[in-house]
Amino acid sequence: MLYEKLGDGDVRCRLCSHNCLIKNRHRGVCAVRENREGVLYSLxxxxxxxxxxxxxxxxxxxxxxxxxxxxxxxxxxxxxxxxxxxxxxxxxxxxxxxxxxxxxxxxxxxxxxxxxxxxxxxxxxxxxxxxxxxxxxxxxxxxxxxxxxxxxxxxxxxxxxxxxxxxxxxxxxxxxxxxxxxxxxxxxxxxxxxxxxxxxxxx
Ligand code: SF4
CATH class of the missing domain: 3.20.20.70 (Aldolase class I)
Structure with missing residues (x-):
């Protein structure tokens, strides 16, 4: 929930105020949300x-x-x-x-x-x-x-x-x-x- 696809496989998570820009196969600051091929997963x-x-x-x-x-x-x-x-x-x-x-x-x-x-x-x-x-x-x-x-x-x-x-x-x-x-x-x-x-x- 609450993320957007930015192109080139990057995503922006808007769930919390860090608003993490997350590259493919990386996680946000919380380390429990991961970008997998442009889809942001909760782990x-x-x-x-x-x-x-x-x-x-x-x-x-x-x-x-x-x-x-x-x-x-x-x-x-x-x-x-x-x-x-x-x-x-x-x-x-x-x-x-x-x-x-x-x-x-x-x-x-x-x-x-x-x-x-x-x-x-x-x-x-x-x-x-x-x-x-x-x-x-x-x-x-x-x-x-x-x-x-x-x-x-x-x-x-x-x-x-x-x-x-x-x-x-x-x-x-x-x-x-x-x-x-x-x-x-x-x-x-x-x-x-x-x-x-x-x-x-x-x-
Ligand atoms: S810290 Fe986690 S919940 Fe907050 S914006 Fe980053 S990935 Fe999303």
Whole structure:
């Protein structure tokens, strides 16, 4: 989703604010989207690396379905490279092990059924940046709403504008980190501040 073909086999990914120009057989900054002969593939669709039942207060949300549990999922990869990342092993894995994407193949139906069976009121897309597994999060979120389950993004806010518009109607809560100054974003996260503010700012 959300890329364009540029000719000569190059593609431009517009999923997040890095807007990567990706040459054939190369990956974007997140290291989980690869250009194969002019088609941009997500390498993490359904490749769940982490799945837990967490209290919603761990997201941390204190006024949203309080005292409920949230089925929390992630794939490997991230569009940030924060030097202090507490989930470094999974967020930076694809960048450091370029030939493999770890995880267990899972369907949106399995995720939503797991939430229902475990009496979770919501599904949280968290631990790594959910934007980089956008297609899977989108499919899960759509199905979750059909089944009466809420959706929560725990995000760095580097989601591109089009992606925000697509996912917003399916989200019931979105916790976006505002980490610091532009200098901090550049030096510590490998990103910029302004796109994060743009995501937070109401349209
Ligand atoms: S999701 Fe972001 S980091 Fe990954 S390829 Fe697309 S624009 Fe680049």
């Amino acid at each position: 993490v669709y359904g490749r769940i690396i982490s799945i837990n039942i967490d209290p919603i207060e761990k997201k941390p949300l204190f006024h949203f379905l309080p005292e409920s549990t949230s089925l929390s999922i992630a794939t490997a990869g991230c569009n940030f490279r924060c030097k202090h990342c507490q989930n470094y092993e999974i967020s930076q894995y694809p960048r450091e092990h370029t030939l493999s994407i770890p995880g267990k193949d899972t369907t949106p139906e399995e995720i939503v059924n797991a939430a229902i069976q475990n009496n979770c009121k919501s599904i949280s897309y968290t631990y790594t940046e959910p934007t980089i597994f956008f297609e899977f999060a989108y499919d899960c979120a759509k199905l979750a709403h059909e089944k009466g389950i809420k959706n929560v993004f725990v995000s760095n806010g580097y989601t591109g504008k089009e992606a925000v518009r697509l996912i917003a109607p399916l989200l019931d809560a979105n916790n976006i980190d505002l980490k610091g100054s532009d200098k901090f974003y550049r030096n510590i996260c490998g990103a910029r501040l302004e796109p994060v503010k743009e995501t937070i700012r109401p349209e």
